[in-house]
Amino acid sequence: MKRPAWLPDSLVLMLIATVALAMLVPVHGRGVAVLDVLTQLAVALLFFLHGSKLSRQAVLEGLLHWRLHALVFAATFVLFPLLGLALRPWLEPLVGSTLYLGVLFVCALPSTVQSSIAFTSLARGNVAAAMCSASTSNILGMALTPLLMAAMAQAIGVSAGAGAVHLSWHTFEGIVTTLLLPFVAGQALQRWTGPWVARHRAWIRISDQGTILLVVYGAFSAATVQGLYRHLPLATLLALLGVCALLLAIVMPLLTLLSRALGFPREDEIAIVFCGSKKTLASGVPMAQILFAGQAVGLLVLPLMLFHQLQLMVCAPLARRYARQAA
Template sequence: MTRPAWLPDNFVLSLLGVVGLALLLPVQGQGVPVLDALTQAAVALLFFLHGSKLSRRVVWEGLLHWRLHALVFAATFVLFPVLGLLLRPWLEPLVGHTLYLGVLFICALPSTVQSSIAFTSVARGNVAAALCSASTSNILGMAVTPLLMAALAQWAGGAADAGAVKLSWHTFEGIVFTLLLPFVAGQVLQGWTGGWVARHKAWIRMSDQGTILLVVYGAFSAATVQGLYRQLPPLTLLALVGISALLLALVMPLLTVLSRVLGFSREDEIAIVFCGSKKTLASGVPMAQILFAGQAVGLLVLPLMVFHQLQLMVCAPLARHYADRPADAGAPPATRST
């Protein structure tokens, strides 16, 4: 039986379960450093496996499609932040200042990899370009997101908010050693590890999801211990859903129109829409732990979790809609370019 598009998938249900566990049984005391060490190791392994999985040939093919990537990167790192700042007079009163910073954090994040590629594939779009664009967005995001988030916090709230974003050598050291170096190591060792990763896709997917669950549990446990959720009204959570819907409602149609005006093929349009409108949870939560060290990380990632679920619910029927179009003549969807 096919799962309805509006129903959360098993991973989202697991996320909700982990949040509930963190609310009822948060990790405390001596368990905190143990969980932190385990989380860092799991995140490093996650990025090592991504480096081992990403084909150099596909990366090279995708890199040649620079116009598509330029539009995706502009949407990811320019359009979203501009919208986040322009909508501040309406968004911040709805959810409060801390959660609004969480919304800005969404706007500063790179694209997501797995679901962007999966939806592009289902929709019969340019999979090679989507793979390269989403992956490159994540790599660039390791450097761009901290700088962009610091700038957004400065513009939104002044020096106090900018100081809440930990832009020190320790911040970049954490990103380099936890995220970037494991990814590079995976690329370098791909000749030895790539085959194993390709044969164990289910295990890799479980590792990805398990790492996210672990990080979310730690973030929400810390927020629970600090008592941050006791004053979170249900209407605020509903407002976060509305904000996420508004961002998607603005970005996705605009990318569709721009793709057609700029003369991209339908396959390229699909990759642009899915890669340019999505934000990563897998990289976002670990980044939040590093960037907002000592802050209310659980609250700051709550908007991202809401946005993540909504983008899946919106993209699933859209991918099926694209897939139902008549087959195009000419080159296969995975290789066609403008």
């Protein structure tokens, strides 16, 4: 039976229910550690299934797809920072100097890994290229984000504590153990697991959606427990949400137009849009604690919290629309 046009997408309904559950029953205490483990297991399973599904030729083509990676990196580390600086005359008076610095921090961050790949898979895009691009973005971001943040902070006459920056092996270790190793295991066992995955493609979809829902629940739970939404007036929160929406409203259509103008096929366009428009929360919060040591870190990461949650809510229906068009 055809879904009525007025009825929201099923994934959007699940996201709304997840957000409501996180606000009513947020996870806290030991439950946070349990949720983190469940999320890591879900991500590992997702990458194992993709490793079992993708052919080695597709993986190699994804690694060598330099034009796609160049566009994603340009959007992540050039377009976003330029937008943040160019919009300063309007953004800073709207949200204040501290939150504006937090917006610049969002603009300097690398792409997400888990949700970028999950949404690309859900939209039937180039998963291999998305995996390579998002993972490399996170690795490069360990060095580029502090440098970009220091340069932008200096440009607006604010100290971001950049002199205290230390690169950590923890992020590299997380990418390798949680993402790369399960994917390599799936590739190594593809001879045995590949046929099963091909017969049960629904598992890929369930894994994609389950990972997204776990990330959303964790993000909103953390925000609820920390009371981030109660620290500022409602008008300021709405203005900050509007700023995040503005950034997405500029970057996502622009990446779509650029992808088509440069002749990228549909699968590559999907990977470019989802990888190039996202910012990581998992790496962003630890970086903020170092870059903004001694400052109001909870307030400075609020734009990142809002942007992260908004990007998930926006990308969910977009991914499903891409999938319906492909079908």
